[in-house]
Amino acid sequence: MGARGLPRALPSAPAAALLLLCLVVAPAAARGHSREDDAPTGTGGGCNSGGGGTAPPRLWVFGDSYADTGNLGDLGRELTHAWYDPYGDTFPGRPTGRFSDGRVLTDFVASAMGMPTPVAYKLRRGAAQGLLARGMNFAVGGAGVLDTGNFQRNISAQIDLFQAQAQRGTPSSNRGCAGVGVALVVVSGNDYSYAADKDNGTSAAIAYIPTVVRQLREQLRRLRDEAGMRRVVVTGLHPLGCTPLFTRPLNYSGCDPLANAGAAQHNAALRSVLAALDPANRTFLLLDLNAPFAALVDAPPGGRFAEQRRPCCEALAADGYCGQQDDDGKRMYTLCDDPAEHFYWDDVHPTQAAWAAVAEAFRPKIREFLLST
Numbered sequence: 253m254g255a256r257g258l259p260r261a262l263p264s265a266p267a268a269a270l271l272l273l274c275l276v277v278a279p280a281a282a283r284g285h286s287r288e289d290d291a292p293t294g295t296g297g298g299c300n301s302g303g304g305g306t307a308p309p310r311l312w313v314f315g316d317s318y319a320d321t322g323n324l325g326d327l328g329r330e331l332t333h334a335w336y337d338p339y340g341d342t343f344p345g346r347p348t349g350r351f352s353d354g355r356v357l358t359d360f361v362a363s364a365m366g367m368p369t370p371v372a373y374k375l376r377r378g379a380a381q382g383l384l385a386r387g388m389n390f391a392v393g394g395a396g397v398l399d400t401g402n403f404q405r406n407i408s409a410q411i412d413l414f415q416a417q418a419q420r421g422t423p424s425s426n427r428g429c430a431g432v433g434v435a436l437v438v439v440s441g442n443d444y445s446y447a448a449d450k451d452n453g454t455s456a457a458i459a460y461i462p463t464v465v466r467q468l469r470e471q472l473r474r475l476r477d478e479a480g481m482r483r484v485v486v487t488g489l490h491p492l493g494c495t496p497l498f499t500r501p502l503n504y505s506g507c508d509p510l511a512n513a514g515a516a517q518h519n520a521a522l523r524s525v526l527a528a529l530d531p532a533n534r535t536f537l538l539l540d541l542n543a544p545f546a547a548l549v550d551a552p553p554g555g556r557f558a559e560q561r562r563p564c565c566e567a568l569a570a571d572g573y574c575g576q577q578d579d580d581g582k583r584m585y586t587l588c589d590d591p592a593e594h595f596y597w598d599d600v601h602p603t604q605a606a607w608a609a610v611a612e613a614f615r616p617k618i619r620e621f622l623l624s625t
């Protein structure tokens with residue numbers, strides 16, 4: 253519903269050079285809940301159906317910057333902030349293409365499943381075989397369900413890529429069963445930012461909801477019926493009107509009600525699509541981000557975050573960005589002392605601490621869903 257992108261326009265050259273960056277995996281052991289032996293067994297990844305159901309789960313991720321762990325090419329500081337400081341300051345201590353000071357949604361969902369973060373598609377070369385056997389992340393910052401004018405792979409193209417990989421039997425040890433597993437689909441509003449930019453603000457974005465949800469329905473159906481996913485977790489929209497992008501003009505004093513109403517409308521439409529696709533709730537889980545976000549960013553003071561809406565990394569100029577520098581390399585942003593005190597890291601993305609707090613709300617739901625038959 254936004255006036256601007258999420259993240260901001262992020263054009264990507266199709267032939268952007270493959271980066272020789274080390275893949276950084278959230279070390280599962282660093283978080284108490286994520287030991288391998290905690291993993292739900294027989295969930296999702298059970299390719300060897302005869303084998304007693306102990307195959308570890310595989311996670312295939314599709315979506316945007318809330319889920320991206322390195323798929324956006326490095327096209328320079330201005331276009332791809334997540335590859336530049338201060339992104340990644342908290343974890344792992346340098347930028348890794350994650351849109352936060354540290355871990356993002358994908359890391360926490362993998363952790364809830366008791367598995368390491370799946371490798372980002374773009375960083376697959378050189379990744380350990382063991383990790384490649386656990387799925388892959390195709391999500392890329394700036395993407396939408398439909399095209400968003402950023403030249404990022406839309407979700408349908410991300411699924412195409414998955415199917416091409418699966419057909420090739422990557423990795424070889426999983427030949428023929430790479431399609432089996434759990435899908436995570438993360439849609440955070442780029443389609444609506446695009447519509448709002450192109451047309452007439454929030455009202456144009458709201459008018460676009462049926463188109464977006466219809467297309468999303470088709471991609472969810474494909475994941476189940478064509479890609480053979482056992483379980484599909486799809487996120488609902490967070491309260492878009494509480495992001496700093498909307499609240500900065502209000503001096504962070506409150507949220508934009510129209511944008512929040514738009515997010516609620518999208519969520520209601522998505523809920524009815526899932527009810528029609530899967531009346532018994534066997535395959536699809538709507539992962540509610542709206543309620544846990546709202547409880548943390550639109551609540552009375554004194555809660556978990558001292559700063560509910562003011563981002564930790566704040567551009568000096570209203571049209572600037574976190575990480576911006578002037579021609580002399582001077583910072584054009586302010587950085588807070590402790591990102592853990594802030595829900596938002598930049599103008600649209602949560603801090604690692606925020607994702608951790610939101611994950612506390614969804615971890616039991618994910619575990620219960622994946623363990624159900």
Ligand SMILES: *[C@@H]1O[C@H](CO)[C@@H](O)[C@H](O)[C@H]1NC(C)=O
Nearest residue numbers: 397398399405406408409467
């Ligand atoms: C998604 O991207 C593909 C490849 O660029 C394009 O052919 C297709 O029309 C797009 N789909 C939608 C729904 O925008």
Ligand SMILES: *[C@@H]1O[C@H](CO)[C@@H](O)[C@H](O)[C@H]1NC(C)=O
Nearest residue numbers: 451452453454455456457459
């Ligand atoms: C744009 O939005 C305004 C109010 O938000 C409305 O009055 C106007 O008719 C809209 N224009 C178009 C072309 O939709």
Ligand SMILES: *[C@@H]1O[C@H](CO)[C@@H](O)[C@H](O)[C@H]1NC(C)=O
Nearest residue numbers: 500501502503504505559562
């Ligand atoms: C914005 O809010 C801060 C406190 O959060 C306050 O110190 C400041 O004066 C406010 N600025 C304006 C222009 O209202």
Ligand SMILES: *[C@@H]1O[C@H](CO)[C@@H](O)[C@H](O)[C@H]1NC(C)=O
Nearest residue numbers: 523527530531532533534538
């Ligand atoms: C499926 O989930 C929806 C939403 O959580 C719920 O309203 C509905 O009752 C569930 N249906 C079944 C058969 O459990």
